Amino acid sequence: MRLADVTAVVDLGKATVHRLLGALTEVGFVEFDDGSKLYRLGYGLFSLAAAAQQFSIVEQARPSLVRLAAATEDTVYLSVREGDQALCVDRCTGKFPIRTLTLDVGDRRPLGVGAGSLALLAFQPEGDIDRILRDDHAARQGFSGFDADGLRAMVRATLRDGYAFNGGRIVSAMAAVGVPVKDHDGRALAALSIAAIRERMGPARISELVGMLQQEAEELGRSLDQRGQTRTEAGQNKVTEEQF
Amino acid sequence: MRLADVTAVVDLGKATVHRLLGALTEVGFVEFDDGSKLYRLGYGLFSLAAAAQQFSIVEQARPSLVRLAAATEDTVYLSVREGDQALCVDRCTGKFPIRTLTLDVGDRRPLGVGAGSLALLAFQPEGDIDRILRDDHAARQGFSGFDADGLRAMVRATLRDGYAFNGGRIVSAMAAVGVPVKDHDGRALAALSIAAIRERMGPARISELVGMLQQEAEELGRSLDQRGQTRTEAGQNKVTEEQF
DNA sequence: AACATTGTTCCATCTAACGGAACATGATCG
DNA sequence: CGATCATGTTCCGTTAGATGGAACAATGTT
DSSP states (O other), X not given: OOHHHHHHHHTOOHHHHHHHHHHHHHTTSEEEETTTTEEEEOTHHHHHHHHHHHTXXXXXXXXXHHHHHHHHOSEEEEEEEETTEEEEXXXXXXXXXXXXXXXXXXXXXXXXXXXXXHHHHHTSOHHHHHHHHHHGGGGGTTSTTOOHHHHHHHHHHHHHHSSEEEOSSSSTTEEEEEEEEEOTTSOEEXXXXXXXXXXXXOHHHHHHHHHHHHHXXXXXHHHHHHHHHOHHHHTXXXXXXXXX | OOHHHHHHHHTOOHHHHHHHHHHHHHHTSEEEETTTTEEEEOTHHHHHHHHHHHTSHHHHHHHXXXXXXXXXXXXXXXXXXXXXXXXXXXXXXXXXXXXXXXXXXXXXXXXXXXXXXXXXXXXXXXXXXXXXXXXXXXXXXXXXXXXXXHHHHHHHHHHHHSSEEEOSSSSTTEEEEEEEEEOTTSOEEXXXXXXXXXXXXXXXXXXXXXXXXXXXXXXXXXXXXXXXXXXXXXXXOOOOGGGO
16 A cells, blocks of 8 residues: 555554664564555564464364364364454365365454354354344344345354355355364354365264264363463563564 | 463563453453463464464465465475574365375474475575574574584575575475575565475476476465555555454 | 655644553462 | 541643654666
8 A cells, every 4th residue: 555545544644654664664564566556464463363273272172183184184174253253363274175265364254254254243242242243233234145034044053053154155156164262261262163165064974974974063162161271481582682 | 370470481571461361362362361371372362363374375375375385285385484494384285195294384484494394494584694604503403414514505506506405404304495486676576385204205206296386386475575665555455443 | 847746854732652560360289 | 336547539730752844875677
C-alpha cells in the first residue's frame, strides 16, 4: 500500500502514519520499497510467528498431525479459537495424490463454518455459542447454509456425536470431519480435522477417522493440561534479549 | 513469560507493561493464561505472517521451490536478508527419505553462515560486506570457521563461482549449495539453496543442482523486477478493513 | 509547461503514556 | 498455620512525546 492508502484506512494524519510506518520499518515488521513508494508487511513477522509456534499448542500437536497424516494419507488441520473465528494454525498433508487444501496456515473462518471450526464452536461455553449464533451471522455471509438455525442443528449434532462433519457445504467435492481437543473441564482448546475428497469419506471411513482423531485429541488434551500445571519452572524462562 | 520477566527485559514499569500487554492481548498478538499468569505470543501473529507471505517474494517463489524439491528430492530453502541476518522464509522438502532440516521457516543466521546465507552476503553492496565482516563477528560466535578472513575467502569464492557452497561447516554430515536471486542491477534480493547429506553432494551432482538453482533464480529475478515496475495499479489495492 | 497528487519535514499543542504508590492475591518459609 | 515476601492489578497526577496542521519537495498527469 502507499502512504496515502494507509492513511485513509487508519484515520490518522499523513505525518503520523509516516512516522509510525518508519518505526515499524526500522524493526522489520514493515518493508518499504523506495522505488515504488509501497509499504508491505515485513519479514520480521515470520520470526514472530515462528516464535509464537514454539510456545503454543502448535509445537505440542505437531507429532499428532504427522501421525494422522501418515496413517490417513489425507490432509490434517489444527485450528484454534481466536475471538469469534477459527484460525488454522497448522496443517499436514498426507501422501494421497489428490490434496484438499481448503485452508492455509493463518487463514480464518467464522466459528461453525467447516469441520474443525464447527468442532470448536460446539464445545464452547453455551453463552458464547448463543451470542455467536445470534450476532455473527454477518460474518457468515457468503457461506450458504450457515444461517443461525442450520448452525444450531449442526452444533447439536456435533455435541451428540462427539465429532463435527462437513459433507461438502463449502467445496462440494470435499468432506471433512473434526474433533475438539478438550481441557480438563470440557472446553475446546483446539480442533483436529481431516479433509478429503468425498469418495474417501464413506460411513465406514468416517468412523475410522473419527476414532483416530479422538485418540490423538484426548492424548493432546491431557498433555496440555499437564503443561498448564507446570507453573513453577515456567517463570524461570531466561530470555535472550538479542533474540530480535 | 510472567509480567515481572517482561518488565525486567523491556525496562519499563510494571504498570506500563501490564497495560501494554493488555492491549496486545486484546488484539490477539499476545495470549494470557489467567491460571498460570503467563504471557505468550498470540495466534494473531499467524495471520500477520500469512498476510506478509502474500505480498512478499515467498508467494512468487513457491512454484520454484516446489519444482526444485520435486526434481532434486532434497530440501530447498528460500532466504532473504533482514538487517545483518539471513532469514529463512520458506522451505520445501523433496521425497528423499533422509531429510535435512537445518532451518525452520522464521529462523535466522548471521549473514555468511550457511549456503543460502553466504549467497546473500556475497552479492550485497561491497560497503555492506566490509562492514558486516568487520562488525558482525560477535554474532558468528558459536559457528566455528566463520572468522572474518575465512568468510572473506568464502565470499570471493562465491563471487567467482556464482554459487555458494557449504561442505559440512555447520552440520558435518551435510552439505548445501546456494545461489542468489538478483534484481536487474545485480543486488541479491533472496537466495535459493538446497541441502542434502554429503553422499548426495559429489562434484557432478553439485554442478547439476547449481544449474537448476540458477535457472530458477534467474527466472524469479526477472519476474520480481517486473512486479517492481508495475507501480500504477499497485496503489489501487483496495483494503478490506475488517480483515483483522 | 501548469497542475495535481503524494511523500517528507517541522513544530506548537495537548493527549495519553508512564510509573510511583497503594492494594490484592497467592506463594514460601519458619 | 500464620507471617512475610513476591507478584499481579488498579488508580491517578505529571510530563514526555505523539499528533496533525502547514509548508515544502518530489513525483506523476493533463
